[in-house]
Amino acid sequence: MKRPVLLLALAAAILSVLAWLVFESSIPVEEISSSALTTSETLQEVAPAPETSSAESGTRVRVGRPSLRPAHDSLLPRPGNGLELGVRMRVLGPDGPCAGLKLTVSPYSWTSSGWSRPDPNSFAVRTDHIGFVLIPLRLVDASDPMLLALEEADASALQAIVVVPGFPAGRWLELGDVQLEALGPLVTGTVVDDAGQPIAAAKVDVVGQIRPELIPNPDSNRTDQSWEARSRRGMSWSALSNAKGRFELRAPAFCSDLELRATAHGWPSAKPQICRSGSRDVLIVMRRGGGLEGRVLLSPMMRREDVKLTIQYEPLTGEEQTGEQLGAALSADGAWSAQGLRPGKWRIGISDSRVFTWEPLAPILEAFVVAGETTRVPDIDLTHGVHILNIEVVDAMGLPVPSATGTFHGPGSYENNDIVVQKGRATLMTRYPSVDAWFGGPGYMCEHVPNLRDGVRVVLHAAPQVELALQNLAALPPEPYQLCVQLDSGRGADNWILGEISNSPVVGFDRRGRATVEMRSMGNVRILLYVRREGSEGNAQMEFLSSAIGGPIEIRSPTQTAPIPVNLDAESVKSALLRLTKAR
8 A cells, every 4th residue: 555655656746846847948938927936946045034824825935035115126146047037026015915916017228328218128917816926037138237117007106126137046036025115206396486486387307317226337448438427317207387386206216316407488497406316395496588589581482481590598608508599480571589588698590491500591690688678689681692502313314313312511611511302302502602512322322512503413323332351250250249341431520421421331241251332432441340239220239349450441443343351350359249248
């Protein structure tokens, strides 16, 4: 009788081990439910923990840590195995465990350009019958930190913050208790005028400085301090004041210091105020401003919607550069007005509203604003001295080039002014009868037109292809990273559009070390090399190989057939790859 009992016990043990192995290796993350794991036997322990029992299920559970309040963090250790990360925790509300409730998990990741927005990566999970939840996390890189905001979907005011700086030592990790609590005010206050009267419907924009303990240590070799500054300032909110001028903003405690700026219709922007997160009764004083009015005289060939009037504040010596700027619409007869302007000197400019331009259509007009008054400025006359240039942009067959674009500047000036081509035609407004212009586009050579006048037809020629051959195949980075190349004409230093149409697009070397590049410029060009993740286009996903190869090369013939050799040291690629992974 003993042998069958022993055999049954052994079989049960073997089945338990097999079930555990199947669970660890074959269950997809999407199919893991919280109720599937109510004990800690299959989870890696962080620290010894007291045992508790559930009267509902009779199952013993381990609570690895004391309750965490929303403003506190729990740091998980880093591993080294690169396995997918899973974290289990028990979620507590004000009345105890949150059983059978839906949670929204919003991860925040930190990149070289700042904090990512959580919405595209948010997902939902549900706690089990005793409040436990199992959250699978997918991190882009093991060195990336991640901030998790837990929000109880049925009562969105209940939240908590958990920090996960990297992978744990094992596949799953027992976190312990996470306490959801009602959000406290991030900042409250009142908006008043200079007489102390409340201002209703004032918009208060709040920008937060990320708490230092939430920021991973930046690369010690990186000297660009603006990188750290951009990363620290990534959270922003806004609130409106009520009839009594009061405003209140509730949000998770991500930030330490806050910067507040108040704006209201008919009032100058208030000076920014710095306060601590959680500050109460912040007083924002908005001082009364003045106004400007005037008229723009248009020629019969002009449409008022094609003309942009810009008013920009000129700060006094030693005064903070606020960048205050606004536009004023023209009425049917060209009249315009602007109210709620800060007292002081303002600059009034007129430009083409259809494109980006630095050259105004008329000399800049200066005016002074007085608080409580509206100042009339002289008329701005565009009936004389403004030229309208109508041009065509075609290919070698005389067909319109719809993808073309361009840039121009007037005589004696190097300011950048865009040219938008639609269906092979473009219209320019300028103070000069002729301008110095450049045209190009995808698949075409960059063409210089030094004397562009009204009625000119610009012909663009197809860009030839040139092949580059990497001499040292050991310099190719491992997948999923890619070595990329670009031919740089050197013309885009001060003119972004000119660089776009004269430089080749960035292309990647294949695993044979070959890359075919579109050649948009002749003469001396530089070979720029980068390392990036395959499929990514953003600058944050690319690392430039500085001083990796020699100086510029000379390309004189558009029919060059011999591949251009590229000599590259493998060590420079390894260094760039290391910088890229750290920056991400």
